[in-house]
Amino acid sequence: MIIQIITFVNIAVLIYFVILSCGYIFLLIASIPDILKRYKELEHANIISIMKSHSLPPITIIIPAYNEEEFICEMVDSFLDNDYSNIFIIIVNDGSTDKTLEKLIETYDLNPVPPMIEQKIKTTATIKGYYLSKLYKNITLIDKEHTDRSDTVNIAVNACRTPLIMNVDADTLIERNAISSIVFYMLTRPDMVAAGGAVYIINGCTVEDGKIVDTKMSLNPIYAFQTCEYLRSFLFSKSGWNSLGGSLSYSGAFTAFKHASIIEVGGYAINNLAQDFEIILRLRAYKYEHRSRNVNRVGYTPAAMVWTDVPGTLKTYWGQRFNWQYAILQSLLSYKKMLFNPKYGIVGFFTYPFFLFGEALGAIVEFIAYLSLALSLYLGILNVYTATLFFILCWGFLIFLTIMTAFLNFITFNKYKRTRDLLLILFFSVIEGIGFRQFDVLCRVSATCAYFFRSFRF
Amino acid sequence: MDLAIFLAKYGVIIEFSLITLIIIITYVMKMVYYFKAKNTHAMTTLIQLFLNEKILLNEQITNQSFNKRWKNIAILIPIVRHLDRNLIQNKWARIRINFIRNIILPLARRAATKKDWIMRYYAAESFSLYSENGDEPIILNLLNDTVPLVSYTAANAAITYGSEAAITLIIAKMAQESWLTQSLYIQAFDNVSYATCYIVMNQLKNSKDPAIKATCYNILLKYPRIQVDWDINTDIQSANMLLMLAALRFIAHSQWRLALPILVSLLNDSNWQVKVVTLSCLKDLNAVDAIPQIIASLTDSNWWVRVAAAQALKSFGEPGEAALKSLNMSVETIDDNIADSVLNTL
Numbered sequence: 001m002i003i004q005i006i007t008f009v010n011i012a013v014l015i016y017f018v019i020l021s022c023g024y025i026f027l028l029i030a031s032i033p034d035i036l037k038r039y040k041e042l043e044h045a046n047i048i049s050i051m052k053s054h055s056l057p058p059i060t061i062i063i064p065a066y067n068e069e070e071f072i073c074e075m076v077d078s079f080l081d082n083d084y085s086n087i088f089i090i091i092v093n094d095g096s097t098d099k100t101l102e103k104l105i106e107t108y109d110l111n112p113v114p115p116m117i118e119q120k121i122k123t124t125a126t127i128k129g130y131y132l133s134k135l136y137k138n139i140t141l142i143d144k145e146h147t148d149r150s151d152t153v154n155i156a157v158n159a160c161r162t163p164l165i166m167n168v169d170a171d172t173l174i175e176r177n178a179i180s181s182i183v184f185y186m187l188t189r190p191d192m193v194a195a196g197g198a199v200y201i202i203n204g205c206t207v208e209d210g211k212i213v214d215t216k217m218s219l220n221p222i223y224a225f226q227t228c229e230y231l232r233s234f235l236f237s238k239s240g241w242n243s244l245g246g247s248l249s250y251s252g253a254f255t256a257f258k259h260a261s262i263i264e265v266g267g268y269a270i271n272n273l274a275q276d277f278e279i280i281l282r283l284r285a286y287k288y289e290h291r292s293r294n295v296n297r298v299g300y301t302p303a304a305m306v307w308t309d310v311p312g313t314l315k316t317y318w319g320q321r322f323n324w325q326y327a328i329l330q331s332l333l334s335y336k337k338m339l340f341n342p343k344y345g346i347v348g349f350f351t352y353p354f355f356l357f358g359e360a361l362g363a364i365v366e367f368i369a370y371l372s373l374a375l376s377l378y379l380g381i382l383n384v385y386t387a388t389l390f391f392i393l394c395w396g397f398l399i400f401l402t403i404m405t406a407f408l409n410f411i412t413f414n415k416y417k418r419t420r421d422l423l424l425i426l427f428f429s430v431i432e433g434i435g436f437r438q439f440d441v442l443c444r445v446s447a448t449c450a451y452f453f454r455s456f457r458f
Numbered sequence: 459m460d461l462a463i464f465l466a467k468y469g470v471i472i473e474f475s476l477i478t479l480i481i482i483i484t485y486v487m488k489m490v491y492y493f494k495a496k497n498t499h500a501m502t503t504l505i506q507l508f509l510n511e512k513i514l515l516n517e518q519i520t521n522q523s524f525n526k527r528w529k530n531i532a533i534l535i536p537i538v539r540h541l542d543r544n545l546i547q548n549k550w551a552r553i554r555i556n557f558i559r560n561i562i563l564p565l566a567r568r569a570a571t572k573k574d575w576i577m578r579y580y581a582a583e584s585f586s587l588y589s590e591n592g593d594e595p596i597i598l599n600l601l602n603d604t605v606p607l608v609s610y611t612a613a614n615a616a617i618t619y620g621s622e623a624a625i626t627l628i629i630a631k632m633a634q635e636s637w638l639t640q641s642l643y644i645q646a647f648d649n650v651s652y653a654t655c656y657i658v659m660n661q662l663k664n665s666k667d668p669a670i671k672a673t674c675y676n677i678l679l680k681y682p683r684i685q686v687d688w689d690i691n692t693d694i695q696s697a698n699m700l701l702m703l704a705a706l707r708f709i710a711h712s713q714w715r716l717a718l719p720i721l722v723s724l725l726n727d728s729n730w731q732v733k734v735v736t737l738s739c740l741k742d743l744n745a746v747d748a749i750p751q752i753i754a755s756l757t758d759s760n761w762w763v764r765v766a767a768a769q770a771l772k773s774f775g776e777p778g779e780a781a782l783k784s785l786n787m788s789v790e791t792i793d794d795n796i797a798d799s800v801l802n803t804l
Binding site: 041056057113114116163184186187188189190191383385386389392393396397399400403404407408410411 | 463467469470473474476477480481484487488491575576579604605606607610635642761762
């Protein structure tokens, strides 16, 4: 009986792997023309410079800041230095206990004025202060009591007056042409209501005065593994989804939205750790439920790039990925009405199921596969040759995806120019599958169990 | 089990073969891109040299004298823009129009119907440089393009073209946008003729839609001292705030000091936005006669109204500052830049 169950599990895992691999191969193939097209469009990026700067749609950058005294001014300066001149910046001090507020007030000569915030989206926090800068007409600071990130961003959305908004993380450095690239992308696609950009890892790069002067891969394995992962996710996965109407996941560090769309769907969800993931889900669902003019397509462009800091130790990595997995499950399962529902078109039939069974629950399947492998070995029913081949196949598939992505990067946006970096990507993509991947699986399984059993945690 | 072994064995071989193939293809593609970019750069340089020679010799450029291989609208438009920015002598102006008419416009007419949005964008750019009588349907088509960038650029072309159909369509589009996005289109109304002004005025008089009327008023702010031959007071008393504020700004702009009595009466309006815009208009009109009424606004319950009143008095110079000092009031002092950044968004 047990042997039959284990055999059944092994076959199920094999079928799951074949289906998932086919999905990833499809995404990879679909991403290639999209990436090449975005890259080709860069030839015409001078279109942005041809249009007069004040002719471009204004965009508000929303920066929620909680205890960011070390980097906040560098970050604001990077936006002021951006080549897109029609920007407004709203910094929301989320009840920081360090000197974030004081540093901002002093650096940008901010003066208190009565708040001019319409309550288009319901918010809960008390506004403690509203400041405008004497030095820069386009900088606003809102000081509020500490609540969650969604509430913080919603307050800024209420204060915003531009047709486009962009929500960024306070530890993100953007490239000089990042905003113009993303606005360019939105202006060149009909009915685009949200667009995500690519996120790269800053650890290992040389940063001077808030600018990245040299991009290179870190030799720290934890940073390097995450670099490979971010390349796969941001270069091929999200581009591949573009051909199917867009992904369900865009980075909260760098996504632009139409202001009217965020207002129409009611703003970011409170008490949701993956609010950036959830808002995209909500936009996608809203499109099919209401057929609104304001809520339509969601897209991604690898041509718009930012750099972010990632965890450097196994402990901080575990904490981050645990929260992400928990929050993604929370968001996905709150929209289970979309699962195989014809009302939601391709999202219901393909995108949502792929994210649920492939991305969110994939770690469970992989964990079960390892358990089944161990049990099979214990019970003496394991064909070692087949199992080894299968392991090499899975491991090789991961390497294949990473290498493909690395070379796509090489022929297009080429963020890692050195041969050293290419070789490092190759090296770490090979060793990623032995140890680090299993650690990641354990973390995500722990988070999944914590979600379903609430109190459980490894 | 056999299937599993088969899949695993051949899967591994295929994977590693594909990896090798990818590496080879990648380097080949990199070379292809490199040579393509080099080719484009070389062509651009040749065209620039050719045009510079023609400009120096003051020779017109005809279809026959222009190399067929150079007829690429995506290369020619940036070159023309570059020459417009850097060459202000008459020589370029003399051959420019013929160059656009003979070489660029035929390309633009073909590009306007292409599937690729980039071609349609360059077509719209071409028509914003110059257009002929038969180009109106093409421009209107581009104006309704689903790609926003093409539509914005076509708006420039349509305003330059200046036909009633084009201007009416643009006003209808602008009326659906927020104030900040309207500014994208309003830029294009810089330096247009009075014929366009009359089209906008007719639209204003005939339309019943408050959003369209407000848009027309915003456009008419570009023209100095227009004779008002419609009942503007109805719009100033409109329940629609957008229309009311737009009409208010317009009456101050067009009637100048003749609008003072209306403006002063609006200082008692219940809505703080109306009072702020009125004070802003009084400031622009240097309405020193209205100092007593403005002083009354210094004690308004709304902070922004008090700020606007203080700004207006400060801007009047000595009479205004004297009034502030004589009152010995602790008026909130605020930098003009800060107030402007908020007040100008109303």
